[in-house]
Amino acid sequence: MSANALSQHYAEQVRQIQDGLPPELPEWLAGRRRGAAQRFAAAGFPDPRQEEWKYTNVRPIATKPFATAEAVVAVSPETIAGLAFEGLDAYRMVFVDGRFRPELSDLEGLPEGVVVRSLSDMLGGEADRLEPLLGTLSHDRFSSFAAANMAFMSDGAVIMLGKGVRVERPLHLLLVGSAGSPAAWHHPRVLVQAAEESEVTIVEHYADLDGASGFTNTVTELRAEAGAQVRHYLVQDHADSAYHIGSVFVQQRRDSRVTSHNVNLGGRLVRHDLNIDLTEPGAEIELNGLFLVGGRQHVDTHTRVHHSSPNTTSREQYRGIGQGHGRGVFKGRVLVERGAQKTDAQQHSANLLLSPNAEIDTKPELEIYADDVKCAHGATVGQLDETSLYYLRSRGIGTEAARGMLVFAFADEVLERMELAPVRTSIERRLAARLPQAGVMEVFT
């Protein structure tokens, strides 16, 4: 029996799924959702005794009675504009409390050969097109939250690119939580299908209206077919009182290239699992990550890169900054299978502790069964470099400003890999505002 077995409240919600799914739901989907509900009920919430959840106790979630969001909250276009990245020219899908809001979205002018629609919309008329996509990459081996998402799935985004289709403007998915009462949990799902030689940039962006303290439990399934190029931004900028669990599943075929930028700024309790499958030769992934934890925030990221085919490449760089009583975790697993010769896997995790009460745990995990591979990893947790600090001060720069410059520089080395300048600039500003030396850092932004 799990220490985090479902409370009555959640057991009741599971029962409603098992008995009360709408009859018009296609058989395959009803089956998958009931199955997931059953698995979630059996597993309960993840338990810190499980290796994968050793550093993150989700009791604060398990013991809160998050409700299902029912009411449609009024949100003005100005509010949305305020949350969006300034200057980002993008197609935009807005979700509030997990539900698509067409009146706040803008998908005008999408090129031929691209489908961008809400999940609920697709399920209304063309559900069967989703059968091969929905829930076929995701699984709940590492996290029962992924099963909960499947069971309680509310809405989401479906993005399908035809062969050779390039979408020039990025696609901004803005998922906003409201301060609705009682606090609710939402289960959005993002499905991306990038056919051969297609190309797209997707910005999956979580933010909150003032005072939000809900729980977002999200799943992303991304398939990159041969030669496809996908840039995936995952920006978590929730209110500090909000909860967020996200599971990302990526499957890549021959010569596909995926870039992932995962930035975590907000949230009270946050966990991400990124599962990458490099299934054919030439597949390449770049994983860039940055998290900042302060106050009583807890942010945990697990990445698992699975090299199951020869000649696959992964480049991973995660950085964490801890201040206040912040708690950060990064665990990066790289699995190279026996047949995956010529794998090139590099992983680096660097972490900065700015306060004696902050804590960051980082753990690389390499499992290599092939012999002709190039694999490297490194992990550090440290303080600001005293020599650099002295050098800056010896030029007349005040101690606080010098510290600010160094912290910012540390973070910016990850952010500078972003191709979308407005996203980067906006994150830099948000980051600067969260650092104690914020006042001295206008110079950068």
Next chain:
Amino acid sequence: MLKINDLHARVENGTPILKGIDLEVKPGEVHAIMGPNGSGKSTLCQVLGGRDGYEVTSGTAEYLGEDLFALEPEERARAGLLLGFQYPVEIPGVKNIYLLKEAYNAQRKHRGEPEADTFQFLKLVREKLQMMQMDESFLHRAVNAGFSGGEKKRNEILQMLVLEPKLALLDETDSGLDIDALKIVSDGVNKLRSADRAIVLVTHYQRLLSYIEPDFVHVLSDGRIIKSGDKTLAEELERSGYLGIIEEAA
């Protein structure tokens, strides 16, 4: 301008390195400090710069009438004392231009002047870059990161030209420079020379001193200045090495 009196210093809780230094530098003067490896030249510079990890056990240093050791490193810099490092520090992620601008404005603020706007500042920096024959791309690279040895030294002088210190302490700024770069760096330093500024050069080579003529040359050995003279002392050292002078002083 700078008056050092019987200065003793050691590595924190370690062995003594400076064992009674006396040195007076007046406005307009150029002093050269020479001496064998490990004699304490860089330690003297770092103690004057205010680096952590060194402990002044006795003696005083007065800078512009103030107790130098009572000032934080940044206060010393803002008061016009600037240290050119023997080993300039690489700072990944901090662009050269940010360092220059922050440092420049910190100094202006200290003097009660308004901060320079970006346009004015860039104009000034470009001028100085040209003097150092450095490409503008250096401004947008991280401070000293991946710079060649010579480029780092040029970058130190670039900072000097922008910040215009009253007292420049240059620790082996000439080491590792090719012949052309040595000329460029020397020209840069000479531009700083004026009746109200002073320069202290730490060097191993007479060659630098033929470009930047010193008023005084001091020999530092085992933590003490064992001999001082004019520029002919450097020539003598070049001919006969330190051994004779060290024995003579013993």
